[in-house]
Amino acid sequence: MRSRTALISLIALGAALGTTRPASAEDLPSVDTRTWRPSTDHAANLVLEPVLTPGSWNWNAGAWFHYALHPVDLEPPGTADKVRAVEHAIGADLTLGIGLGRIVALGASVPAVLYQSGQSESLPKTVMGDVGLHSKVTVVSNEQGGFGLALLNNVLVPTGARTGFQGDGSTRVGARILAEYTLLVLGVQASAGYTLRTERRSFGDVRYGDEIPWTFGILMRPGILGVDGDNRQLWELAVHGSLPAGPSGPFGTGDPGSSKLSPMMLALSDRIALGKQRDFSLIAGVDVGLTAAYGVPTLRGIVALSWAPREHDQDHDGVADDVDQCPEIPEDRDGFEDGDGCPEIDDDDDGIVDSEDKCPRVAGVAQPGDKNGCPLPEGKPKSESP
Secondary structure, three states: OHHHHHHHHHHHHHHHHHHOOOHHHHHOOOOEOOOOOOOOOOOOOOOOOOOOOOOOOOEEEEEEEEEEEEEEEEOOOOOOOOEEEEEEEEEEEEEEEEEEOOOEEEEEEEEEEEEEEOOOOOOOOOEEOOEEEEEEEEEEOOOOOEEEEEEEEEEEEOOOOOOOOEOOOOOEEEEEEEEEEEOOOEEEEEEEEEEEEOOOEEEOOEEEOOEEEEEEEEEEOHHHHOOOOOOOEEEEEEEEEEEEOOOOOHHHOOOOOHHHHOOEEEEEEEEEEEOOOOOEEEEEEEEEEOOOOOOOOOEEEEEEEEEOOOOOOOOOOOOOOOOOOOOOOOOOOOOOOHHHOOOOOOOOOOOOOOOOOOOOOOOOOOOOHHHOOOOOOOOOOHHHOO
16 A cells, blocks of 8 residues: 555656646757767777778777867847857767778767756756767778778667757768878878758757768878877868758758758867877867857867777788887888888889889889889980880
8 A cells, every 4th residue: 555655656746747847848959969979980080080990800999078168059039149058068978999800890989968058947967969870891991091982871879868959869870981092191081971860850940851961171190290209199180060951951041040050160189199009099179160050069179088909010010009100001011111110102212103113222214114213224315215
């Protein structure tokens, strides 16, 4: 009898709490307004990540901590005043990744808001986000530098809170093509793709549909500037965002308020390898909002620590990673400067790469046939070369 009475009391209390919840809680959107998610690849910066996968059964784990200033501003109809729906937000993402074979990698990310505050009384202080499942497939490998291509896929599972701007309430499936061209110490990357929403959402006069995510950026090892003699750092400068793929148009075209669905941000970061064996990495950077879309902060600061236990000659060139100036690219072992761990693509500096130079150790000139890269016969003018 007592247990029955207690059960009835709990039901009554729950009903009372439900009926006394602030009405404004229903006004919060059932959408995920996040505009940045970390990669599950240990070698990634804030936005850009390599085409290459970590390698068979190589795994990594990371913890990303971030603070966002004014990530969600609302503009109620009929007024020019902004409402800071989310004014401050402190969040964390836990990531895990593993390589399968030479060209496939899988990963998972678990996001959470540790604390957020804003002008909405019903805004939850702590919420979970939508869990992400990720994969990467290297289509064109660029271990020796040059052009590389990869396919990135992700599935976002609706685990997030639907009243805290962190949950969409439906599954989203996305795919991107990542293209990269690298010259060992300098690289350029671009990606574009499509994200499918299995259910469309509306918030005010904005209708959420499918998206076209994109990125573009430059990666540089500051050692070429004499800044990082141990070659431990990787600098990033990137822009990233997405465009609506319907029913709204990009940058305010189409539906009223659709400009809120075209986020664009500028990211700057530095990834630093730590420890003698470089199994740990510290990533630090900022993300600056360039548009007024939902989820675009005035400023976002990010700090992360990643751990990737490895064998310590990951490119298998016989040069230990702690002294290898190109730890991810194997030395060419041609008897010329083999101790630095980097392949030399033009040993004689004559402007003709060794793979096409028939005299790779003697400076020459471009010629057709089996004399390409060789010096001209003595006394023969350069203009008379065949």
